[in-house]
Amino acid sequence: MKLKLNYEAFDRGLEKLSGEYKIFAPVVLDYKGSFSDTPDIRYKEVNKFSEMEFALKSHFSPKEVMLPINEILLYFTQDEYSEAKAKDEKILIFMRACDINAVKRIDEIYLRNGEEDYYYKRMRDKIKFVLVGCKESFRNCLCVSMNSNKTEDYAMALNIREDELYIDIKDEEFNVFEGENAEFEVDYVKENYVKVEIPENIDPIKVNQAPFWQEYNARCISCGRCNFVCPTCTCFTMQDIFYRENENVGERRRVWASCQVDGFTDIAGGHSFRNTKGERLRFKAMHKIHDFNKRFGYHMCVGCGRCDDNCPQYISFSTTIDKINEFCKEGE
Ligand code: SF4
Ligand code: SF4
Numbered sequence: 581m582k583l584k585l586n587y588e589a590f591d592r593g594l595e596k597l598s599g600e601y602k603i604f605a606p607v608v609l610d611y612k613g614s615f616s617d618t619p620d621i622r623y624k625e626v627n628k629f630s631e632m633e634f635a636l637k638s639h640f641s642p643k644e645v646m647l648p649i650n651e652i653l654l655y656f657t658q659d660e661y662s663e664a665k666a667k668d669e670k671i672l673i674f675m676r677a678c679d680i681n682a683v684k685r686i687d688e689i690y691l692r693n694g695e696e697d698y699y700y701k702r703m704r705d706k707i708k709f710v711l712v713g714c715k716e717s718f719r720n721c722l723c724v725s726m727n728s729n730k731t732e733d734y735a736m737a738l739n740i741r742e743d744e745l746y747i748d749i750k751d752e753e754f755n756v757f758e759g760e761n762a763e764f765e766v767d768y769v770k771e772n773y774v775k776v777e778i779p780e781n782i783d784p785i786k787v788n789q790a791p792f793w794q795e796y797n798a799r800c801i802s803c804g805r806c807n808f809v810c811p812t813c814t815c816f817t818m819q820d821i822f823y824r825e826n827e828n829v830g831e832r833r834r835v836w837a838s839c840q841v842d843g844f845t846d847i848a849g850g851h852s853f854r855n856t857k858g859e860r861l862r863f864k865a866m867h868k869i870h871d872f873n874k875r876f877g878y879h880m881c882v883g884c885g886r887c888d889d890n891c892p893q894y895i896s897f898s899t900t901i902d903k904i905n906e907f908c909k910e911g912e
Contacts, residue, residue, distance in 0.1 A: 581749045585759030590745050591628045593757035597672065598627060601708075604645045605674040606638035607631055613639070614805075614890070623673070632674060634740055637718040639890060641682065641811035642673050646703055649808075649836050653699060658828040666702045674710045674738070677768060678721070678882040681728035682811030683709070688876050689814045699834075708751065711737040713767025720885030722774045722898050728882035729769045737766040776901040778879065779908040782870045790907045793858035799893050800857035804838030806864070806887035806897070812880050815839060839864055865900050 585593075594603060605626045612620035621638040623645050652664040675683075690700040711734035723729040735751035746764045747757060807813040817837040822830040837844060840860050845853035854860050872880035887897045 581755065582762050582764060583747050583749070583757060583759035584744055584762035584764075585747065585757060586744050587629050589758055590747070591630075593754075594628065596756040597754070600670055601672040602669045603627070603672045603674075604642065605632035606634070606642075608633045608636075614892070629745070634674075634712055637721075637884075637886070637889065639886065640809055641884065641886065642675050642679050643682065643686065643811050645671065645673055646683070646707060647686065647700065647814070647816075647836075651699065651834050653832050653834060655831045656829070664831075669706070671703075671707045672710060672735075673707060674712050676712050676714055676884075677731045678723045678726075678728045678884045679811050680709050680711060680731045680733055682882045682884070684733070685812040685872070685876075685880050685882070686814055688872075693875075708735040708753075710734065711766060713737060713739045714769045715767045717769045717772040718885065720774060720888040720896075720898070721769065721772050722776055722883035722885060723769060724772050724883070725774075725776045725778075726879055726881055726883030739764060739767050772883070774885070774898045776883075776898050777905055778869050778901060779905045782866075782904070782908060784866060784870060787866065787870075787904055787907060788862060790904070792903045792907070793862045794856075796858040796861045796895065797856050799895055800840065800861055801893055802841050802857055802860070803892060804841045805890045805892065806895075807838035807840055808836060809886040809890045811884055811886070812868070812882060813838075815844075839867075861895070861900070865897065865904065868897075869901060869904070 597603065603626050604623050606621050607624045607626060609620040609622060609624075611617065614620070620640075621633055621636055622640045623638065623642045626632055654661045654663050686700075687704070690697040691704070711731060714729075717723070735749075736754045737748040737750075739746040746762055747759070748764075748766055749755060749757065807815070815837045816834040819833045819835050820830055821833060822828075839845075839854075840857070843852075844860070847853070854863055868881035869879055881897070885898075
């Protein structure tokens, strides 16, 4: 069902849904940005359309709703443990096409790469998406090159106009909105300012030896921001927290981890697989455009451009892809 409605009518529909769903969308958090006096745009719980921010790209992706930065898995005492309870509410997330496509990648890792992840599955089963149409590309986006500028995987889709909204309802549960019937196509980006070409048949052994990786030894500061803002990075580490009042009691958490940060590949005996920043960047880049593809048949990167937006050293992932491409073409 496709409808046209004003913002007030949309809010009335959201209110009806809020009895059953927690609704998440990007919001502006004033003075919370990485640089002084700048805002942060992150996914938070909302009630009204006016609270949502879609004129700008969110700094963090909606991944943090599904995979919390810090998630308690269980509580333990000396003798026993109990599983952290799942929240009962269903979740509705307003997302752009690239981010919905990113969830497909997260699903591969947590649900189809060996045993299903129990904690992810119980959360994922409760989540539905509202696709937010993008009329124009943002800075650094490369979703068209990564083939993730469109999706049909949504419960409802939304086109935003100055005084009205257009919604395409696919899931009957969302037949709570009142408006006029309308015919429209959900907005999607047809061209980005940034375009990349991913070389076919990358030889990873050859690319590993490319000299340009060494440039990053001096430039990258191993802050891990590029991982944390990426909607497709899924690595975590485990932490046991012992309560101060009783050191035999505590909780086990999983916490986001970054392959760019020192210590990520440390193993017993004082060894580490990737010691330099260039080696770490190479690992990340190759995972996004080669290794995942080899395993699942499509690229991991969805081209949201957040890694480029947020790197304090202005290291550009799309430029890295260009360098890999040029290197692969050398000597052909
Ligand atoms: S690698 Fe960069 S552009 Fe690709 S999905 Fe991650 S943050 Fe977005
Ligand atoms: S590439 Fe940029 S964002 Fe990523 S770890 Fe290095 S400095 Fe930080």
